[in-house]
Amino acid sequence: MSYHITALDELVEQFEKLPGIGHKTAQRLAFYVLGMDLTDAQLFADTMVRAKKTIKRCQVCQNLSDSDTCAICADTTRDKSTICVVEDPRDVFAFERTKEYFGSYHILGGLLSPMDGIGPEQLFIKQLLARLSSGQVKEVIMATPPTVEGEATAMYISRLIKPLGVKVTRLAYGIPVGGTLEYADEVTLYRALEGRNEL
Amino acid sequence: MSYHITALDELVEQFEKLPGIGHKTAQRLAFYVLGMDLTDAQLFADTMVRAKKTIKRCQVCQNLSDSDTCAICADTTRDKSTICVVEDPRDVFAFERTKEYFGSYHILGGLLSPMDGIGPEQLFIKQLLARLSSGQVKEVIMATPPTVEGEATAMYISRLIKPLGVKVTRLAYGIPVGGTLEYADEVTLYRALEGRNEL
Numbered sequence: 012m013s014y015h016i017t018a019l020d021e022l023v024e025q026f027e028k029l030p031g032i033g034h035k036t037a038q039r040l041a042f043y044v045l046g047m048d049l050t051d052a053q054l055f056a057d058t059m060v061r062a063k064k065t066i067k068r069c070q071v072c073q074n075l076s077d078s079d080t081c082a083i084c085a086d087t088t089r090d091k092s093t094i095c096v097v098e099d100p101r102d103v104f105a106f107e108r109t110k111e112y113f114g115s116y117h118i119l120g121g122l123l124s125p126m127d128g129i130g131p132e133q134l135f136i137k138q139l140l141a142r143l144s145s146g147q148v149k150e151v152i153m154a155t156p157p158t159v160e161g162e163a164t165a166m167y168i169s170r171l172i173k174p175l176g177v178k179v180t181r182l183a184y185g186i187p188v189g190g191t192l193e194y195a196d197e198v199t200l201y202r203a204l205e206g207r208n209e210l
Numbered sequence: 211m212s213y214h215i216t217a218l219d220e221l222v223e224q225f226e227k228l229p230g231i232g233h234k235t236a237q238r239l240a241f242y243v244l245g246m247d248l249t250d251a252q253l254f255a256d257t258m259v260r261a262k263k264t265i266k267r268c269q270v271c272q273n274l275s276d277s278d279t280c281a282i283c284a285d286t287t288r289d290k291s292t293i294c295v296v297e298d299p300r301d302v303f304a305f306e307r308t309k310e311y312f313g314s315y316h317i318l319g320g321l322l323s324p325m326d327g328i329g330p331e332q333l334f335i336k337q338l339l340a341r342l343s344s345g346q347v348k349e350v351i352m353a354t355p356p357t358v359e360g361e362a363t364a365m366y367i368s369r370l371i372k373p374l375g376v377k378v379t380r381l382a383y384g385i386p387v388g389g390t391l392e393y394a395d396e397v398t399l400y401r402a403l404e405g406r407n408e409l
Contacts, residue, residue: 014280016275018257018260018264018265019261019276021257025253025254028254029242030239032239036230038300040229040231042300043229044228044262045265045274047262049262052259052262053259055224055227055255056254056255056256058221059224059243059254059255060248060251060252061220062217062218062220062221062240063243063246066217066244075215075244076215077215077216077217101238104237
């Protein structure tokens with residue numbers, strides 16, 4: 012005979028759906044929620060639904076936004092002639108943390124991956140090309156990750172863009188700042204050598 | 211200038227409150243929720259509030275339950291003369307998994323820890339003593355963890371129970387099944403030696 016509490020099992024199941032959360036962790040989180048005040052649990056639940064309801068995609072760059080046009084696209088001080096193309100909204104946060112990029116962004120919403128059934132139609136590539144048609148954009152920086160999918164996506168998009176006469180660039184490869192040469196893989200080191208600059 | 215999305219920040223903040231979830235993970239989980247269908251997010255939120263609302267403490271053993279008396283306490287086939295005293299409901303799941311314990315439980319809801327301001331009044335010790343007053347209970351197994359707090363709690367409670375003429379036992383210490391002697395700490399090994407049994 013087993014003594015399951017349905018409501019608890021259901022909550023564990025919900026937590027288990029989250030990425031990187033296994034059964035044990037889901038159980039721990041569920042117990043934690045049960046230990047919260049009802050008002051706190053209610054607030055958590057409401058915040059989740061509210062975020063989901065208020066946050067949509069910016070109609071220009073496809074970044075997450077609580078208005079039709081995101082704050083970066085709406086900011087007139089940002090350089091609209093440069094578009095940095097990234098995989099997802101988290102990458103925007105990463106670039107913003109550098110405090111050195113003042114152009115705009117375009118979020119692809121993923122990377123090309125035929126194995127997973129993700130083709131150009133599943134990404135916001137059409138929307139990117141539409142932005143280039145105004146003739147205002149001078150440079151597109153491909154900032155997809157240095158992985159097989161990231162490279163393929165960057166190549167694919169750059170081939171679509173070049174005929175439009177827009178400059179397409181790619182992030183530099185090289186050794187990460189603070190990294191040690193000893194642990195750099197040979198491809199990275201080769202790329203760092205190849206991309207060396209005069210001092 | 212920063213470009214925060216309030217609803218997203220709030221959701222990240224809620225996830226960050228969960229135990230073992232740092233800022234990066236909270237962000238990842240929040241983004242995942244934003245990627246869910248609205249109905250799924252709503253279901254998650256509802257499940258959380260429902261679990262919190264329907265699950266209370268069993269009035270006998272203080273375990274989590276969706277009814278006044280939990281399924282184990284309500285089960286007439288379980289041996290009510292033996293009570294296994296544990297720290298929290300997760301320990302009950304652990305014992306049930308052995309499929310070898312057929313007595314009842316009592317959940318303390320924590321361990322004595324004067325440093326954290328947790329004294330006997332914060333635990334369900336009074337409720338345990340009340341259960342012993344019926345004279346039906348023959349043995350109380352102290353199954354608190356083998357830590358300083360767990361030991362102190364077991365000692366404290368056993369001293370309260372012994373005068374009532376009820377047998378108090380403690381879980382055996384020893385080497386874990388499947389463990390290697392090489393990595394067993396000296397205290398565990400000493401206890402295993404001390405508690406050796408004739409073959």
